[in-house]
Amino acid sequence: MAELGLGIDIGATKIAVGLVTPNGHVQTRGEIPTKAESSEKLVKELQLLIHEVTSNNEISSVGIGSAGPIDVQRGTISPVNISIWRDFPVVELVQDITKIKKVSLLGDVVALVYGEFKLGAARGKQNILGLVVSTGIGGGLILNGEVYNGSTWNGGYIGHTLIGGSDKKCFCGGVGCIEAVSSGPSMTKWAKDNGLPISNDAKFEDVAKAAREGNAIAIEAIRLGVDAIAFAAANASALLDLDAVILGGGVAESGEIFWEPLQDAFSRRKAHNKFLSIKNLTPCHLGTSAGLIGAALYSISQS
Numbered sequence: 001m002a003e004l005g006l007g008i009d010i011g012a013t014k015i016a017v018g019l020v021t022p023n024g025h026v027q028t029r030g031e032i033p034t035k036a037e038s039s040e041k042l043v044k045e046l047q048l049l050i051h052e053v054t055s056n057n058e059i060s061s062v063g064i065g066s067a068g069p070i071d072v073q074r075g076t077i078s079p080v081n082i083s084i085w086r087d088f089p090v091v092e093l094v095q096d097i098t099k100i101k102k103v104s105l106l107g108d109v110v111a112l113v114y115g116e117f118k119l120g121a122a123r124g125k126q127n128i129l130g131l132v133v134s135t136g137i138g139g140g141l142i143l144n145g146e147v148y149n150g151s152t153w154n155g156g157y158i159g160h161t162l163i164g165g166s167d168k169k170c171f172c173g174g175v176g177c178i179e180a181v182s183s184g185p186s187m188t189k190w191a192k193d194n195g196l197p198i199s200n201d202a203k204f205e206d207v208a209k210a211a212r213e214g215n216a217i218a219i220e221a222i223r224l225g226v227d228a229i230a231f232a233a234a235n236a237s238a239l240l241d242l243d244a245v246i247l248g249g250g251v252a253e254s255g256e257i258f259w260e261p262l263q264d265a266f267s268r269r270k271a272h273n274k275f276l277s278i279k280n281l282t283p284c285h286l287g288t289s290a291g292l293i294g295a296a297l298y299s300i301s302q303s
């Protein structure tokens with residue numbers, strides 16, 4: 001019987017769990033919201049979900065991809081958006097629930113990049129940066145065909161690298177972080193501050209819609225945001241001689257209004273480094289299951 005891996009994707013708003021075959025097929029899948037009154041309640045719901053998804057199937061390994069920060073050595077996570085989990089021992093919990101000792105922990109974007117590397121947008125590539133542009137900007141790296149963890153398991157932390165000439169304050173305490181310019185909320189705030197008539201709870205979709213209708217402020221907000229992403233992607237491409245940069249997340253699903261200026265800026269930002277084989281940025285292919293597929297396949301690969 002084929003080895004089955006269990007993939008768990010812990011994001012800001014939901015936890016997805018899926019039973020994954022070695023060729024990346026998701027046999028069963030379910031999800032729960034992360035919003036819960038207490039840690040105990042969320043743990044109980046996760047336990048029920050894991051039992052429901054695994055049912056009577058025998059699993060050989062478990063992979064967890066989680067929003068950061070994560071501590072792989074201790075097996076704990078402190079996802080910024082799940083405030084009831086701080087230094088939460090997720091690996092031990094999942095070992096207890098599944099009775100499986102082999103539990104891998106990865107950053108959520110690293111898991112996504114691994115899934116796209118094995119089956120999706122970056123198949124056949126060896127040196128890959130994955131970016132997720134949404135409420136924040138996440139990153140993950142595959143180098144020489146292997147997950148790159150870095151010294152503290154935070155390799156790929158590109159959202160808080162700096163771009164020149166920006167004085168934008170970031171929630172992390174830094175000034176000039178890419179995330180402070182290019183995340184969905186950052187572009188939306190710039191548009192509102194510069195006169196786009198949108199409500200205080202407007203989302204990036206509202207800016208994208210205005211840009212599609214030809215509003216110059218909305219178009220400029222997106223141009224500034226994608227230029228910073230292109231800046232970071234071009235720097236990373238040259239530094240690491242990448243052969244793919246893949247990009248996903250809610251903001252990246254806005255279509256041509258986002259992709260066209262992004263590809264254009266990336267082309268210009270990387271043009272002087274003529275050795276680069278990479279031509280364009282590539283949209284992610286695997287959709288909302290990419291993280292859990294990647295986490296499960298990574299755990300199977302560690303067998």
Ligand SMILES: [Zn+2]
Pocket residue numbers: 159160170171172173174177179180
């Ligand atoms: Zn920052």
